Amino acid sequence: MTENPVQKLYNTYPFPPDPILNEPPPGYNWRWNWITAYNFCTGRKPATDKIRILDAGCGTGVSTEYLIHLNQNAEIVAIDLSENALAIAQKRAETSGVAAKHQAPITFQQMQLENAAHLSGEFDLINSVGVLHHLPDPHKGIKALADKLANGGVMHIFVYAELGRWGIQLMQEAIATLQGEQKGDYRDGVQVGRQIFANLPQDNPLVKYEKTRWSLENHRDECFADMYVHPVETDYNIKTLFELIEASGLEFVGFSNPKYWDINRLIGKCPDLIERTKNLSEREIYRLIELLDPTLSHYEFFLAKPPLVKYNWSDDNQLSNAKPEINPCLNGFPEATIFDQEYQIVRLTPEQIEFMQACNGVNTVSNILEKMTFNLDEVRQLIRENLIILTP
Ligand SMILES: C[S@@+](CC[C@H](N)C(=O)[O-])C[C@H]1O[C@@H](n2cnc3c(N)ncnc32)[C@H](O)[C@@H]1O
Incomplete structure (x- = not known):
């Protein structure tokens, strides 16, 4: 396969750059535990934990390591476009000991998720975090994943939101402009970006935005490159997000950070305004929330392939x-x-x-x-x- 621009970026700067440990990862992320993820989507414990999980665009395997660790009986398949990122993912799972303790097969495979049809069987849980927005055609990608989801299975997706990334978008364009012909040389892009930040006046809004929101992670070149010199990126708003979801053909279950999506935290003190929201559709309310709190830099949510029986335990x-x-x-x-x-x-x-x-x-x-x-x-x-x- 000839190296495409996205593959080249992640071969140069495998992401995320988290260190490899010689012990299991700390704590948990409930979105990567089949029992809690399924419970979020249905209100009940799943009937079995002997399931199949796909980590689509696993990068250097931080999520994969948790998926292995938190789902002892699940078969895990992790795929990525970047061979360098995949090699780190595999090493991470081996070095921390989670792979040796696992009770079911684990596979790492280099492939584009658009070709997921080539994978055998179906998956009960598909995780794709920070990936679809880097595809030339995200609708095609999400459909390819949806086709591999088992009936009653759930999918966890994370994609960028445009409102909270305004400063990133401006800086991406500024760096590309200064790079000119050298655009696509990611090391040069990182150097140019760092020079811009170092030389802009300290009260410049882009400098302030970077300092308050991102600089903690961006001291690593891998993170800086992922943010500022990416060759392919789509940022979403509620309208385009639901177009992406519709392209999957799956059911929207809910955002996996529901606290952000509560309108009451923004205008709940005013009964008149809350009353007016009663005439709005669910999507109009989501849009209202992101308009009133435009700090949002990503959407994270669950989709499901019916039938998915839900329990609210009111009976x-x-x-x-x-x-x-x-x-x-x-x-x-x-x-x-x-x-x-x-x-x-x-x-x-x-x-x-x-x-x-x-x-x-x-x-x-x-x-x-x-x-x-x-x-x-x-x-x-x-x-x-x-x-x-x-x-x-
Ligand atoms: C920002 S990283 C996210 C890694 C990981 N999911 C995480 O959240 O820690 C994006 C990853 O997606 C991979 N990727 C991009 N396009 C892809 C595609 N079409 N098929 C498979 N992987 C892809 C990249 O190689 C990279 O490792």
């Missing part, structure tokens, strides 16, 4: 018969102060701790409630806070 009988378990992405339980799946601090009452300690995946909710003073609405509160996960 008392159904909830009573369900078997609860502790969310696998919690830290600190059974202490009274724990971290939830978003690493937010949660303080538990003694009754919540007692209930959660009995959540072993075997007892039903009604079995547990027989022995303690706790009611179904209090169980629902634990579900809303993502502290427990239920099997119907």
